[in-house]
Amino acid sequence: MTQLSxxxxxxxxxxxxxxxxxxxxxxxxxxxxxIELMLNAANLNFIAFWRFSENPxxxxxxxxxLFSIAIAAAEAAVGLALIITIYRHFRTANVDKVEEMKG
Amino acid sequence: xxxxxMVHCALSLVLTFAGLAGLYLQLNAEFVGFTxxxxxxxxVSILIVFAILLTRSTEPKDEPATxxxxxxxxxxxxxxxxxxxxxxxxxxxxxxxAPAPEVSVKTLxxxxxxDYVLPLEVMxxxxxxxxxxxxxxxxxxxxxxR
Numbered sequence: 278m279t280q281l282s283x284x285x286x287x288x289x290x291x292x293x294x295x296x297x298x299x300x301x302x303x304x305x306x307x308x309x310x311x312i313e314l315m316l317n318a319a320n321l322n323f324i325a326f327w328r329f330s331e332n333p334x335x336x337x338x339x340x341x342x343l344f345s346i347a348i349a350a351a352e353a354a355v356g357l358a359l360i361i362t363i364y365r366h367f368r369t370a371n372v373d374k375v376e377e378m379k380g
Numbered sequence: 381x382x383x384x385x386m387v388h389c390a391l392s393l394v395l396t397f398a399g400l401a402g403l404y405l406q407l408n409a410e411f412v413g414f415t416x417x418x419x420x421x422x423x424v425s426i427l428i429v430f431a432i433l434l435t436r437s438t439e440p441k442d443e444p445a446t447x448x449x450x451x452x453x454x455x456x457x458x459x460x461x462x463x464x465x466x467x468x469x470x471x472x473x474x475x476x477x478a479p480a481p482e483v484s485v486k487t488l489x490x491x492x493x494x495d496y497v498l499p500l501e502v503m504x505x506x507x508x509x510x511x512x513x514x515x516x517x518x519x520x521x522x523x524x525x526r
Contacts, residue, residue: 279406280474281472281473281475282467282468282474284403284407285463285467286464286467287403287467289460289463289464290460290465291396291400292459292460292463292468293456293457293459293460293463294456296455296459297423297452297453297455297456297457299452300451300452300455300456301451301453303448304386304427306431306435307386307389309428310390310393310428312500313393313420314393314396314408314426317396317397317400317420320400320412320416320422321403321404324403324404324407324409324412325407325510328408328409329410329475329486333448333481333483334481336483336487336488336491339409339411339412339483339488340491340492340496340499342409342412343411343412343415344499346412346415346416346419346420347414347419347503347506347507348503348506349419349424350418350419350423350424350507351506351507351510351511352510353424353427353428354427354510354511354514355510355513355514355517356455357427357428357430357431357514358513358514358515358517358518359517360431360435361431361434361518362517362518364434364435369495370435
Protein backbone atom coordinates (compact mmCIF):
# COMPACT_ATOMS: atom_id res chain seq x y z
CA MET A 278 0.00 0.00 0.00
CA THR A 279 1.36 3.37 -0.97
CA GLN A 280 1.85 5.95 1.70
CA LEU A 281 0.59 9.49 1.63
CA SER A 282 4.13 10.85 1.78
CA UNK A 283 5.07 9.43 -1.62
CA UNK A 284 2.25 11.33 -3.29
CA UNK A 285 3.26 14.45 -1.40
CA UNK A 286 6.85 14.04 -2.58
CA UNK A 287 5.75 13.68 -6.20
CA UNK A 288 3.62 16.77 -5.80
CA UNK A 289 6.47 18.75 -4.22
CA UNK A 290 8.79 17.72 -7.06
CA UNK A 291 6.23 18.77 -9.65
CA UNK A 292 5.70 22.10 -7.90
CA UNK A 293 9.41 22.83 -7.78
CA UNK A 294 9.94 21.92 -11.44
CA UNK A 295 7.13 24.34 -12.29
CA UNK A 296 8.62 26.98 -10.00
CA UNK A 297 12.05 26.66 -11.59
CA UNK A 298 10.54 26.92 -15.04
CA UNK A 299 8.41 29.94 -14.19
CA UNK A 300 11.39 31.70 -12.61
CA UNK A 301 14.03 30.98 -15.21
CA UNK A 302 12.45 30.82 -18.65
CA UNK A 303 12.18 33.98 -20.72
CA UNK A 304 9.32 32.99 -22.98
CA UNK A 305 5.90 33.91 -21.61
CA UNK A 306 4.38 30.62 -22.75
CA UNK A 307 6.97 28.69 -20.78
CA UNK A 308 6.18 30.77 -17.70
CA UNK A 309 2.52 29.85 -18.18
CA UNK A 310 3.43 26.17 -18.50
CA UNK A 311 5.32 26.42 -15.21
CA ILE A 312 2.26 27.92 -13.54
CA GLU A 313 0.11 25.10 -14.92
CA LEU A 314 2.53 22.56 -13.45
CA MET A 315 2.30 24.22 -10.04
CA LEU A 316 -1.52 24.21 -10.19
CA ASN A 317 -1.45 20.52 -11.03
CA ALA A 318 0.80 19.83 -8.07
CA ALA A 319 -1.78 21.55 -5.84
CA ASN A 320 -4.52 19.40 -7.39
CA LEU A 321 -2.54 16.24 -6.70
CA ASN A 322 -2.21 17.37 -3.09
CA PHE A 323 -5.96 17.89 -2.83
CA ILE A 324 -6.72 14.44 -4.21
CA ALA A 325 -4.08 12.70 -2.09
CA PHE A 326 -5.20 14.36 1.14
CA TRP A 327 -8.82 13.58 0.28
CA ARG A 328 -8.02 9.90 -0.30
CA PHE A 329 -6.04 9.58 2.91
CA SER A 330 -8.38 11.63 5.08
CA GLU A 331 -10.44 10.26 7.95
CA ASN A 332 -13.79 10.45 6.18
CA PRO A 333 -13.42 10.53 2.40
CA UNK A 334 -17.20 10.28 1.98
CA UNK A 335 -17.56 14.06 2.26
CA UNK A 336 -15.69 14.50 -1.04
CA UNK A 337 -14.42 17.98 -0.15
CA UNK A 338 -11.00 17.60 -1.71
CA UNK A 339 -12.50 16.06 -4.82
CA UNK A 340 -14.82 19.03 -5.31
CA UNK A 341 -12.00 21.49 -4.66
CA UNK A 342 -9.83 19.75 -7.25
CA LEU A 343 -12.64 19.86 -9.82
CA PHE A 344 -13.21 23.58 -9.34
CA SER A 345 -9.49 24.19 -9.37
CA ILE A 346 -9.18 22.39 -12.73
CA ALA A 347 -11.94 24.60 -14.14
CA ILE A 348 -10.26 27.77 -12.87
CA ALA A 349 -6.92 26.62 -14.29
CA ALA A 350 -8.49 26.08 -17.69
CA ALA A 351 -10.01 29.58 -17.67
CA GLU A 352 -6.68 31.03 -16.58
CA ALA A 353 -4.83 29.24 -19.38
CA ALA A 354 -7.29 30.50 -21.99
CA VAL A 355 -7.05 34.13 -20.87
CA GLY A 356 -3.28 33.94 -20.41
CA LEU A 357 -2.66 32.54 -23.87
CA ALA A 358 -4.96 35.14 -25.44
CA LEU A 359 -2.94 37.85 -23.66
CA ILE A 360 0.33 36.33 -24.84
CA ILE A 361 -0.87 36.25 -28.44
CA THR A 362 -2.01 39.88 -28.22
CA ILE A 363 1.33 40.93 -26.72
CA TYR A 364 3.11 39.02 -29.43
CA ARG A 365 1.11 40.81 -32.13
CA HIS A 366 1.92 44.14 -30.55
CA PHE A 367 5.59 43.73 -29.69
CA ARG A 368 6.54 40.93 -32.10
CA THR A 369 8.03 38.95 -29.22
CA ALA A 370 6.89 36.64 -26.45
CA ASN A 371 9.96 37.36 -24.35
CA VAL A 372 8.89 38.70 -20.96
CA ASP A 373 12.10 40.71 -20.55
CA LYS A 374 11.57 42.70 -23.72
CA VAL A 375 8.01 43.77 -23.02
CA GLU A 376 8.78 46.78 -20.88
CA GLU A 377 6.28 49.47 -21.71
CA MET A 378 2.56 49.89 -21.25
CA LYS A 379 0.34 52.49 -22.77
CA GLY A 380 -1.45 53.79 -19.68
CA UNK B 381 11.27 22.70 -18.74
CA UNK B 382 14.88 23.03 -19.76
CA UNK B 383 14.39 21.81 -23.32
CA UNK B 384 15.23 24.38 -25.97
CA UNK B 385 12.55 23.33 -28.44
CA MET B 386 9.28 24.58 -27.00
CA VAL B 387 7.17 22.06 -28.87
CA HIS B 388 9.08 19.31 -27.07
CA CYS B 389 8.31 21.13 -23.81
CA ALA B 390 4.61 21.11 -24.65
CA LEU B 391 4.67 17.42 -25.52
CA SER B 392 6.39 16.49 -22.27
CA LEU B 393 3.79 18.65 -20.49
CA VAL B 394 1.08 16.47 -22.07
CA LEU B 395 2.94 13.41 -20.82
CA THR B 396 3.04 14.88 -17.31
CA PHE B 397 -0.69 15.61 -17.37
CA ALA B 398 -1.45 12.08 -18.52
CA GLY B 399 0.70 10.68 -15.73
CA LEU B 400 -1.12 12.84 -13.22
CA ALA B 401 -4.43 11.51 -14.54
CA GLY B 402 -3.09 8.01 -13.92
CA LEU B 403 -2.22 8.98 -10.34
CA TYR B 404 -5.76 10.31 -9.83
CA LEU B 405 -7.18 7.03 -11.10
CA GLN B 406 -4.91 5.17 -8.71
CA LEU B 407 -6.26 7.31 -5.87
CA ASN B 408 -9.87 6.25 -6.60
CA ALA B 409 -10.75 9.65 -8.06
CA GLU B 410 -12.02 8.40 -11.39
CA PHE B 411 -14.11 11.42 -12.29
CA VAL B 412 -11.32 13.88 -11.59
CA GLY B 413 -8.92 11.67 -13.53
CA PHE B 414 -11.09 11.68 -16.61
CA THR B 415 -11.74 15.40 -16.22
CA UNK B 416 -7.98 15.88 -16.10
CA UNK B 417 -7.55 13.95 -19.34
CA UNK B 418 -10.39 15.85 -21.00
CA UNK B 419 -9.41 19.35 -19.86
CA UNK B 420 -5.63 19.20 -19.76
CA UNK B 421 -4.59 16.56 -22.27
CA UNK B 422 -7.40 17.61 -24.58
CA UNK B 423 -7.92 21.34 -24.33
CA VAL B 424 -5.10 23.13 -22.51
CA SER B 425 -2.32 21.32 -24.36
CA ILE B 426 -3.90 22.13 -27.73
CA LEU B 427 -4.13 25.78 -26.67
CA ILE B 428 -0.48 25.80 -25.62
CA VAL B 429 0.73 24.14 -28.81
CA PHE B 430 -1.24 26.61 -30.92
CA ALA B 431 0.14 29.54 -28.96
CA ILE B 432 3.69 28.22 -29.38
CA LEU B 433 3.23 27.76 -33.12
CA LEU B 434 1.62 31.20 -33.50
CA THR B 435 4.34 33.07 -31.63
CA ARG B 436 7.42 31.17 -32.67
CA SER B 437 8.19 32.32 -36.17
CA THR B 438 10.27 35.44 -35.53
CA GLU B 439 11.99 34.39 -32.32
CA PRO B 440 15.76 34.64 -32.65
CA LYS B 441 17.32 31.24 -32.32
CA ASP B 442 20.67 32.08 -30.81
CA GLU B 443 19.79 33.87 -27.61
CA PRO B 444 19.70 31.84 -24.39
CA ALA B 445 16.33 30.49 -23.37
CA THR B 446 16.77 31.39 -19.72
CA UNK B 447 17.92 34.37 -17.74
CA UNK B 448 20.03 33.94 -14.58
CA UNK B 449 19.08 30.26 -14.30
CA UNK B 450 20.99 29.58 -11.12
CA UNK B 451 18.88 31.88 -8.95
CA UNK B 452 15.62 30.25 -9.98
CA UNK B 453 17.00 26.73 -9.84
CA UNK B 454 18.46 27.24 -6.38
CA UNK B 455 15.18 28.73 -5.14
CA UNK B 456 13.29 25.73 -6.51
CA UNK B 457 15.75 23.19 -5.08
CA UNK B 458 15.61 24.92 -1.70
CA UNK B 459 11.82 24.86 -1.76
CA UNK B 460 11.82 21.18 -2.69
CA UNK B 461 14.24 20.27 0.10
CA UNK B 462 12.16 22.19 2.63
CA UNK B 463 8.94 20.54 1.52
CA UNK B 464 10.48 17.07 1.34
CA UNK B 465 11.92 17.36 4.84
CA UNK B 466 8.59 18.61 6.17
CA UNK B 467 6.73 15.76 4.48
CA UNK B 468 9.14 13.11 5.69
CA UNK B 469 9.19 14.48 9.23
CA UNK B 470 5.43 14.77 9.73
CA UNK B 471 3.48 11.81 11.09
CA UNK B 472 0.68 12.49 8.60
CA UNK B 473 2.81 11.07 5.81
CA UNK B 474 2.86 7.62 7.38
CA UNK B 475 -0.90 7.34 7.23
CA UNK B 476 -2.32 4.52 5.16
CA UNK B 477 -5.34 4.84 2.95
CA ALA B 478 -8.79 4.33 4.32
CA PRO B 479 -10.84 1.65 2.56
CA ALA B 480 -11.72 2.86 -0.88
CA PRO B 481 -14.77 5.10 -0.78
CA GLU B 482 -17.61 4.54 -3.17
CA VAL B 483 -17.62 7.67 -5.30
CA SER B 484 -19.90 7.30 -8.25
CA VAL B 485 -20.64 10.02 -10.75
CA LYS B 486 -24.21 10.01 -9.48
CA THR B 487 -23.29 10.93 -5.91
CA LEU B 488 -20.82 13.47 -7.26
CA UNK B 489 -23.54 15.11 -9.33
CA UNK B 490 -25.96 15.09 -6.43
CA UNK B 491 -23.35 16.79 -4.24
CA UNK B 492 -22.72 19.35 -6.96
CA UNK B 493 -26.41 20.14 -7.27
CA UNK B 494 -27.11 20.36 -3.52
CA ASP B 495 -24.17 21.32 -1.30
CA TYR B 496 -21.99 22.89 -3.95
CA VAL B 497 -24.57 24.61 -6.12
CA LEU B 498 -23.36 28.14 -5.37
CA PRO B 499 -19.71 27.42 -6.31
CA LEU B 500 -21.01 25.67 -9.41
CA GLU B 501 -22.95 28.74 -10.52
CA VAL B 502 -20.04 31.04 -9.77
CA MET B 503 -17.81 28.72 -11.80
CA UNK B 504 -20.21 28.85 -14.74
CA UNK B 505 -20.16 32.66 -14.58
CA UNK B 506 -16.37 32.69 -14.37
CA UNK B 507 -15.98 30.35 -17.33
CA UNK B 508 -18.32 32.47 -19.44
CA UNK B 509 -16.49 35.64 -18.46
CA UNK B 510 -13.12 34.04 -19.18
CA UNK B 511 -14.25 32.83 -22.59
CA UNK B 512 -15.62 36.24 -23.57
CA UNK B 513 -12.54 37.96 -22.17
CA UNK B 514 -10.17 35.68 -24.08
CA UNK B 515 -12.03 36.27 -27.34
CA UNK B 516 -12.15 40.04 -26.84
CA UNK B 517 -8.47 40.27 -25.83
CA UNK B 518 -7.39 38.24 -28.83
CA UNK B 519 -9.60 40.27 -31.20
CA UNK B 520 -8.75 43.77 -30.04
CA UNK B 521 -5.74 44.37 -32.24
CA UNK B 522 -7.59 43.45 -35.39
CA UNK B 523 -10.51 45.74 -34.64
CA UNK B 524 -8.21 48.64 -33.86
CA UNK B 525 -6.75 48.44 -37.33
CA ARG B 526 -10.09 48.76 -39.03
